[in-house]
């Protein structure tokens with residue numbers, strides 16, 4: 325099986341915003357991960373990046389960082405992994421195939437981060453500073469273009485598929501804010517969304533928001549700025565992720581330690597699975613398995629959702645961001 | 661072996677968080693603080709471990725060669741309370757609640773200004789390759805800052821009013837290390853925070869070093885007739901070195917031996933007394949009895965009153 329570069333890139337979580345068939349799903353029995361695939365785990369509590377060999381699930385190396393790494397994102401061309409070290413005020417640029425460090429750059433408190441779908445902007449939210457930073461990305465360097473002071477506790481972010489608006493949850497005052505990525509990068513609006521909102525995702529013209537202070541995903545219409553619906557998942561609803569095929573939404577819940585699947589068409593819950601230890605970030609492998617950081621128990625879970633199987637691997641203290649680097653997807657030639 | 665210990669440690673932290681703390685946060689509508697609360701549990705567990713290690717090392721030494729008899733159990737118990745409040749995270753918790761929003765505002769202003777606070781590793785890139793050395797350089801710089809904070813505690817009347825609580829103890833033991841006024845602790849936190857803006861926060865991945873430093877600080881207060889010898893006395897603050905600072909004649913404005921970990925600062929700034937056979941009585945007869953033998957609350961109140969008086973007098 326060969327993937328085109330375009331298809332291959334859709335395997336990367338940061339780019340999986342626009343659902344698209346990747347055709348990577350195997351048969352019924354999950355095969356072992358392909359040799360050469362790496363999994364990057366950011367151990368926020370012990371200043372290192374754990375690199376796992378996905379096939380053997382053994383530790384390949386630990387990349388020391390200065391202070392505290394939380395989130396990571398792939399560059400739009402799929403060549404470089406950006407890892408924010410918030411405590412050290414620097415951004416690390418890694419080769420996702422080898423884990424080798426390409427360079428580091430001083431940058432103010434990089435915490436949560438995401439590229440706009442057109443790849444022109446990198447947005448960074450800073451929970452502690454009450455700020456949202458917008459950087460322009462020219463393919464190799466970051467330039468700050470706008471810094472918004474946005475209380476209280478800006479947390480996760482999502483983009484409109486046309487790349488013209490970024491939506492940010494404000495955990496401290498229960499708001500969802502919209503910021504333009506055009507013109508003066510104005511703050512467009514804020515709306516009440518629910519207690520302690522966390523993860524946010526664009527789906528078919530609506531915004532889905534994990535309501536951590538409760539047990540549901542709020543469905544909001546950005547046009548009318550009204551909450552239309554509540555999808556009950558489990559207590560401490562947190563982050564939201566697309567699977568690789570783009571036909572299922574996975575939602576984590578921290579208090580009940582569950583992962584719930586949601587049908588993006590009907591917005592109904594299809595399944596729910598207990599994943600202990602406060603499941604936080606998810607990355608998918610080409611077999612469709614979930615690699616999940618178990619924040620409170622210092623482990624990474626490999627989850628076969630269909631079979632309801634959860635296996636844990638030792639990681640490091642307070643593992644947060646995670647990224648499955650599929651060698652095949654990353655090496656695929658650019659055919660279209 | 662180390663892995664098994666680490667796994668057990670992580671399992672306990674996870675259990676405490678998931679069964680006790682997180683449900684409470686959820687019920688109280690405080691889930692936005694979940695990550696901080698989790699860090700907190702690590703802090704408290706580590707604080708508990710420090711207390712145990714310090715006790716296991718210092719208590720036998722005090723029993724072996726005490727400078728003076730243990731007569732005043734009550735004021736030792738007060739010092740134990742100070743240690744528990746500081747190490748098991750109650751005072752730092754109050755400081756966190758008080759400072760969290762201030763801290764967010766300051767770091768927001770710093771980011772706004774376009775200035776990216778450096779780390780020592782950024783200033784001296786060679787330290788990147790040697791994280792342990794980096795930590796030691798941090799310890800030296802922070803200790804230098806602590807030396808001067810300590811000098812100022814003795815120099816300014818209002819500050820001495822607070823620090824006097826630390827010096828009022830006549831029955832000094834290794835528990836005395838954390839005997840400080842809350843306000844003084846908070847000033848200390850701001851001091852360290854300011855320093856962190858200039859040189860970064862020290863790396864946190866070497867818990868063993870942190871415990872060693874804790875032991876050194878507690879040991880310097882221990883009731884033990886122990887000096888570190890001709891060379892050692894110049895390297896690390898010993899029980900002998902710091903007891904002299906707590907001596908009846910040493911407190912107030914004409915003190916000696918201000919260093920917290922490295923005596924070299926006292927040598928450089930000519931405040932050192934390196935006589936290896938002097939083990940004076942501690943305390944300060946000029947201070948009110950409340951400060952010496954009163955309970956925790958009484959001491960705190962006395963400190964505040966004296967500070968107020970000192971400020972009024974200074975105007």
Ligand SMILES: [Zn+2]
Nearest residue numbers: 810823827905
């Ligand atoms: Zn003193």
Ligand SMILES: [Zn+2]
Nearest residue numbers: 826881902906
């Ligand atoms: Zn002392």
